[in-house]
Amino acid sequence: MRFFIMVVRLCWLLLAVFLASCSGGSDPAQEKPEAATSTFTPDRPIRPDPYRPITPLGGRDSQSTVFKYGARDAIDRINNYETKTSKAQTINLNGTVIAFTATAGHLRSSAREWERYSTVHVPSGGTTIIRTMPDFGSAAIFYTAYTRDDLPKGSRPVTFIFNGGPGSASADLDLGFLGPKDFTLPLPASGPLQLIDNPNTLLDKTDLVFVDPIGTGYSSAVSPGVNSDYWGVERDAQVLSDFVTRYVNVNNRQLSPKYIYGVSYSGIRVPVMSGLLLESETKKYSANKESTNILNGLILNSPLLDLNTDCLRSYDAPCGGVLPTYAMVASYKDKYTRRDGETAEYVDNVREFAAKFNKRAGAEFSGMLKEKPDRTGWDAYLRTQDGADFVNQLYKYTGIGKLYKPGDGLAGNPWVENPNMEPARFTRLLDPKVKLQLTDGRVAIPIDKVDPSFDRTSVAYDYIKTYQKQFIGYDQVSPYLGYNGEIINLWNYRSNHILPPPANGDRTGTSINDLAYSRTLNPALKVLIEHGYYDLNTPFHQNELNIAAAGLSAQMPIKLYEGGHGVDPAHTNDADRVLSDLKDFYDRAPAITPGAGTNVISGMPVLRRLDHAADDLRAAGLNGGRQ
Numbered sequence: 001m002r003f004f005i006m007v008v009r010l011c012w013l014l015l016a017v018f019l020a021s022c023s024g025g026s027d028p029a030q031e032k033p034e035a036a037t038s039t040f041t042p043d044r045p046i047r048p049d050p051y052r053p054i055t056p057l058g059g060r061d062s063q064s065t066v067f068k069y070g071a072r073d074a075i076d077r078i079n080n081y082e083t084k085t086s087k088a089q090t091i092n093l094n095g096t097v098i099a100f101t102a103t104a105g106h107l108r109s110s111a112r113e114w115e116r117y118s119t120v121h122v123p124s125g126g127t128t129i130i131r132t133m134p135d136f137g138s139a140a141i142f143y144t145a146y147t148r149d150d151l152p153k154g155s156r157p158v159t160f161i162f163n164g165g166p167g168s169a170s171a172d173l174d175l176g177f178l179g180p181k182d183f184t185l186p187l188p189a190s191g192p193l194q195l196i197d198n199p200n201t202l203l204d205k206t207d208l209v210f211v212d213p214i215g216t217g218y219s220s221a222v223s224p225g226v227n228s229d230y231w232g233v234e235r236d237a238q239v240l241s242d243f244v245t246r247y248v249n250v251n252n253r254q255l256s257p258k259y260i261y262g263v264s265y266s267g268i269r270v271p272v273m274s275g276l277l278l279e280s281e282t283k284k285y286s287a288n289k290e291s292t293n294i295l296n297g298l299i300l301n302s303p304l305l306d307l308n309t310d311c312l313r314s315y316d317a318p319c320g321g322v323l324p325t326y327a328m329v330a331s332y333k334d335k336y337t338r339r340d341g342e343t344a345e346y347v348d349n350v351r352e353f354a355a356k357f358n359k360r361a362g363a364e365f366s367g368m369l370k371e372k373p374d375r376t377g378w379d380a381y382l383r384t385q386d387g388a389d390f391v392n393q394l395y396k397y398t399g400i401g402k403l404y405k406p407g408d409g410l411a412g413n414p415w416v417e418n419p420n421m422e423p424a425r426f427t428r429l430l431d432p433k434v435k436l437q438l439t440d441g442r443v444a445i446p447i448d449k450v451d452p453s454f455d456r457t458s459v460a461y462d463y464i465k466t467y468q469k470q471f472i473g474y475d476q477v478s479p480y481l482g483y484n485g486e487i488i489n490l491w492n493y494r495s496n497h498i499l500p501p502p503a504n505g506d507r508t509g510t511s512i513n514d515l516a517y518s519r520t521l522n523p524a525l526k527v528l529i530e531h532g533y534y535d536l537n538t539p540f541h542q543n544e545l546n547i548a549a550a551g552l553s554a555q556m557p558i559k560l561y562e563g564g565h566g567v568d569p570a571h572t573n574d575a576d577r578v579l580s581d582l583k584d585f586y587d588r589a590p591a592i593t594p595g596a597g598t599n600v601i602s603g604m605p606v607l608r609r610l611d612h613a614a615d616d617l618r619a620a621g622l623n624g625g626r627q
Contacts, residue, residue: 071228104474111238142218154255164264167487169216172460200569232492237272267303271514278521297526307509318361321542329441440564532563
């Protein structure tokens with residue numbers, strides 16, 4: 001029942017806040033000027049019939065193919081999707097000139113290559129039936145890569161970068177975020193894009209490959225499949241994992257240390273990919289199998305890790321995990337006096353109160369965690385002094401409501417009305433005169449404007465085609481689709497096919513098991529999780545609780561910064577620390593111990609069969625990511 005209630009609540013307006021945005025974590029005083037934007041609407045309706053129409057084509061190669069992005073769209077399999085355009089470039093990074101190659105193009109990828117993982121475990125009369133998933137064919141995945149070819153590929157890291165959504169392309173993680181170039185708006189408007197070197201790029205530490213999932217950018221299903229075949233946790237992770245191995249094989253990067261960087265919804269995507277890649281060992285690599293480096297680390301920026309514990313999207317999830325974010329936003333808005341330099345102590349105090357909140361949510365006001373609340377237990381608790389103190393703590397940390405004493409009514413006190421306040425309501429109540437953004441509670445816009453958290457556009461999406469042509473020499477006739485709103489409405493969150501369900505239920509909407517599974521396959525796997533204090537979309541403390549409940553806190557540190565959603569070094573008050581933490585992460589040497597029949601990163605025996613995975617997680621004391 002929880003899943004179906006959650007799905008009803010996951011309407012596209014709320015789900016769209018999964019979008020990663022390099023301006024979402026910005027210092028409000030440093031916003032980049034907005035440019036005129038346009039929305040591309042897929043022109044093919046979803047057809048309920050079983051036939052899969054093929055989109056008309058406009059040429060023989062990827063640059064002249066007309067990509068369409070609707071659910072039932074595809075491109076014809078006769079085209080050549082692996083053409084690419086490359087151009088030698090340089091940037092000046094902190095006084096050092098770095099030469100590199102910029103490349104844009106497609107690689108053909110297939111979920112079919114992962115069919116050993118595409119099984120449904122269906123209990124039937126005490127037995128388990130293994131059903132192979134249907135083969136939908138392949139896809140043309142668009143990518144933009146920046147590689148320093150002057151360095152040995154065997155020791156040069158490569159990082160694959162994915163945006164959120166689901167439904168977001170990677171352009172706004174490239175331009176002005178992690179890629180080598182930033183830009184200023186052209187003057188005059190018809191002139192060339194004014195490109196500048198990006199001092200925050202990671203190109204000094206790693207090669208960068210920005211990847212667009214199917215239905216975004218210029219990525220598409222290849223007939224007889226259609227785009228929506230890949231719009232779900234499993235197929236998305238399978239086809240993108242195959243892209244990683246295809247890129248490695250085509251570019252001879254088997255020996256390179258490998259990392260995956262994911263933002264927002266990719267907090268679910270990337271751990272699932274990690275489990276697939278590590279479990280597959282080296283079988284999918286075409287050369288150097290004896291010493292192939294599979295996967296060294298994950299970077300998760302403002303990740304969504306578990307929908308089931310997210311009170312923005314699930315009625316029955318307690319909101320204690322978002323209280324420290326409420327307190328930080330309220331403090332920024334002068335609702336609570338917090339001295340400079342005491343942030344850590346302040347947040348620790350609210351964490352302590354959040355633990356009490358979640359305990360009460362499981363007892364005194366458990367009836368309020370429903371779509372139609374039951375006030376019986378909550379009203380009884382409000383008649384006690386402890387209940388009054390509890391409400392007054394909520395008022396103290398958030399500035400919402402007023403002081404309460406036993407017997408007071410509901411008037412003027414939203415916490416008395418319902419203590420389990422979700423983030424969208426919090427933003428409305430904290431400052432009714434403006435609209436606070438869910439991606440960064442410090443940022444206010446006029447109340448009559450649409451929160452860009454709901455319908456995210458990006459200046460990078462408007463100028464990406466100009467950038468590709470000018471900087472890389474890649475000229476595509478199709479529109480570059482930065483965000484496809486149709487995807488989020490049709491996304492399939494069920495993910496019980498790749499691994500068997502845990503003992504306590506299914507794995508829908510969570511990647512916690514996949515993180516734990518990846519660690520069993522490679523105990524040396526490095527994981528860095530980044531969060532902004534003011535991000536109401538994916539609150540930092542809820543993920544602290546998720547990771548702690550899985551017993552993974554020591555292995556997966558969560559770094560906190562003065563920013564919002566999509567922690568961006570260029571738009572945060574902690575720019576130096578963000579960059580320092582990222583570079584320290586890459587500098588930590590991976591443990592590589594090659595050997596036959598072993599995971600070549602850690603030297604540990606690889607689990608050979610998927611049905612061992614759930615047993616290993618249970619043996620480690622994990623129950624679906626929560627205890």
